[in-house]
Amino acid sequence: xxxxxxxxxxxxxxxxxxxxxxxxxxxxxxxxxxxxxxxxxxxxxxxxxxxxxxxxxxxxxxxxxxxxxxxxxxxxxxxxxxxxxxxxxxxxxxxxxxxxxxxxxxxxxxxxxxxxxxxxxxxxxxxxxxxxxxxxxxxxxxxxxxxxxxxxxxxxxxxxxxxxxxxxxxxxxxxxxxxxxxxxxxxxxxxxxxxxxxxxxxxxxxxxxxxxxxxxxxxxxxxxxxxxxxxxxxxxxxxxxxxxxxxxxxxxxxxxxxxxxxxxxxxxxxxxxxxxxxxxxxxxxxxxxxxxxxxxxxxxxxxxxxxxxxxxxxxxxxxxxxxxxxxxxxxxxxxxxxxxxxxxxxxxxxxxxxxxxxxxxxxxxxxxxxxxxxxxxxxxxxxxxxxxxxxxxxxxxxxxxxxxxxxxxxxxxxxxxxxxxxxxxxxxxxxxxxxxxxx
Ligand code: UDX
Numbered sequence: 001x002x003x004x005x006x007x008x009x010x011x012x013x014x015x016x017x018x019x020x021x022x023x024x025x026x027x028x029x030x031x032x033x034x035x036x037x038x039x040x041x042x043x044x045x046x047x048x049x050x051x052x053x054x055x056x057x058x059x060x061x062x063x064x065x066x067x068x069x070x071x072x073x074x075x076x077x078x079x080x081x082x083x084x085x086x087x088x089x090x091x092x093x094x095x096x097x098x099x100x101x102x103x104x105x106x107x108x109x110x111x112x113x114x115x116x117x118x119x120x121x122x123x124x125x126x127x128x129x130x131x132x133x134x135x136x137x138x139x140x141x142x143x144x145x146x147x148x149x150x151x152x153x154x155x156x157x158x159x160x161x162x163x164x165x166x167x168x169x170x171x172x173x174x175x176x177x178x179x180x181x182x183x184x185x186x187x188x189x190x191x192x193x194x195x196x197x198x199x200x201x202x203x204x205x206x207x208x209x210x211x212x213x214x215x216x217x218x219x220x221x222x223x224x225x226x227x228x229x230x231x232x233x234x235x236x237x238x239x240x241x242x243x244x245x246x247x248x249x250x251x252x253x254x255x256x257x258x259x260x261x262x263x264x265x266x267x268x269x270x271x272x273x274x275x276x277x278x279x280x281x282x283x284x285x286x287x288x289x290x291x292x293x294x295x296x297x298x299x300x301x302x303x304x305x306x307x308x309x310x311x312x313x314x315x316x317x318x319x320x321x322x323x324x325x326x327x328x329x330x331x332x333x334x335x336x337x338x339x340x341x342x343x344x345x346x347x348x349x350x351x352x353x354x355x356x357x358x359x360x361x362x363x364x365x366x367x368x369x370x371x372x373x374x375x376x377x378x379x380x381x382x383x384x385x386x387x388x389x390x391x392x393x394x395x396x397x398x399x400x401x402x403x404x405x406x407x408x409x410x411x412x413x414x415x416x417x418x419x420x421x422x423x424x425x426x427x428x429x430x431x432x433x434x435x436x437x438x439x
Contacts, residue, residue: 001025001184004077006102008035008066010046010158010259011119011151012083017051018162020058022187027065029073039066047324047351050159070109079184080106081149082130083119092266093274094123100133107134113143115177119151121208121264123271124201127171145177148197150204155258156322165190171200205271208264209282214249215256216288222252222429223295232429233411252429254383254409255292257319257328262289293333296381296407299426301341303405304379308342311402313373316384316410317349317356317366324352326359330409331383336362338381348373350386374400385410394421 001024005016008030016028030036035045042056058064067073074080084098099120106116116134118127131146138144148171153161168190172178178194185192195203222232232252240247256262265286272279300307319329326332331347338345339362347356347366356366367373370388374380380397382389390412398404398421406418408427418425418433425433 001079002077003027003079003081003184004029004073005081005083006030006070006073006106007082007084007098007120008032008039008045009083009085010048010155011153012081013039013044013046013055014048014051014153014158014162015081015083015119015151017055017058017064018159018188019184020064021054022185023063024184025063026058027067027073027077029067029070031068033068036066036068048158049156049322054159070105074106074109074114076112077114079115079117079180080110081117081119082106083151086120086122086263086267088263088266091270093270094121094263094267096122096126099126099130103130103134104137107137107144110142110144111139113145115145115147115180117147117149117181119149121150121204121260121267122148122201123267124198124205127197127201145172145174146197147172147177147181148200149181150200152204152207155325156320163188163190167191167193169193169195169200169203171195171197171203173197205264205268208260209268209285211249212256212261212265212289213281213285215251215253215261216285216292218250218252219255219292219428220288225429229431230429231415231431235429251411253292253385253411254296254330254334254428255289257330259325259327262286262328293330294337295428296334296409296426297337297341299407300338300379300381303426306342307338307378310343310378311376312338312343312345313377313380313401314338314345314347314364315370315373315380315382315389316386317347317360318352318384318386321384321386324349324355326352326355329383332360334381334383335360335364339363346373346377349384350388371396371400377401378403379405379407382406382408382410382412385412394418394423394425397421397423 003024003026005012005028008028016026020026044052082102084102086094089095127146127148170178170181182192225232236250239245240250269279269282317331345364348370353366353368394417405424411427422435
């Protein structure tokens, strides 16, 4: 099948590469010639484990192409995926201008029947609106069909998720389009759920909102555990064994970030509001998450009073491990607050260190060597549970820091390990570890 994918951002690039991998001939179209040039040279424009190798393999086998020319990319495509961004407007709603622009471009260029598949996360009703927008611009005699095929990939494990997803949602207006898409995606071997356009769009928002709710719920339980002397990890384990609850997304921490949960929860609240419905539960989920981003600052101030002039090592900038993505990362909140309180901040990240200066508006230095960050620090703050941080022997803090005091926003070490290493250790929803004689 000949397929075009518009947008080579995170979703578009992974979708294009994966569709080529299962045997389709795919042309990815992007308006940015620099991106297209890099991609044509086999250089992925995002960091995602396993993506580069898969991309190169399919380019070499002449199944995957990149262009900035819509006409060329759309030439004989039977299916066109729209995978452009839907960033957040200032009022929290989804900005649909990129989707609209891409749809208009397709409508104006296409000279044969196509199925337009919307991968971008869009508010309920958008697919139909996009179809009408395209119909008004399409050449006489050209026929389009529309499908909603939302994306459930997690950054950092996108390739794995593509081939091992729990389900694929296909929303259409007719069975023929649903069957065509089911056939295209059949080699992924993932259960396919065929539904209507509106429900498909809602499944994406509802899924992300529910997962965000699980995280904020366990974070509230964690905050309560701290007050009552319980351990949130024990609580999550005990809860998660009930299959009606499930153990996933019950890791307490400094809150969720990334390109999806914050944006999609806000958009759903906004969408509900537009229809005179106040989504109180989701509003609280968002509020809890915002509070959680600030939680470690309160703990730090309670411990030190003032941190003016203290050297702090911030470990991890990315919103989660295995990505260089800083979007909505708690680091964007923590580092400016630490700097504003007079701390001398040095941030560490194995992949995203270079992005610190550009993304974080605060006086701070950045390194991709953890030892450089910890050397002589008065305290450390863990933002991202990178494997190298989790694997690090807690003794390292004692060896390198001026004072081995660690505020762990991701519960990277067991309480026993922290105690054994003689760390002063504050984590989320678990008892504090304070050695009898703090250095
Ligand atoms: C998410 C959804 O999982 C995916 O289906 C959707 O398509 C896009 O949004 P992603 O943002 O890549 O994917 O990351 P995910 O692994 O879901 O984590 C999101 C955030 O939640 C991260 O900041 C992570 O640290 C946090 N999180 C996750 C927790 O704090 N606790 C958990 O138990 C799980």
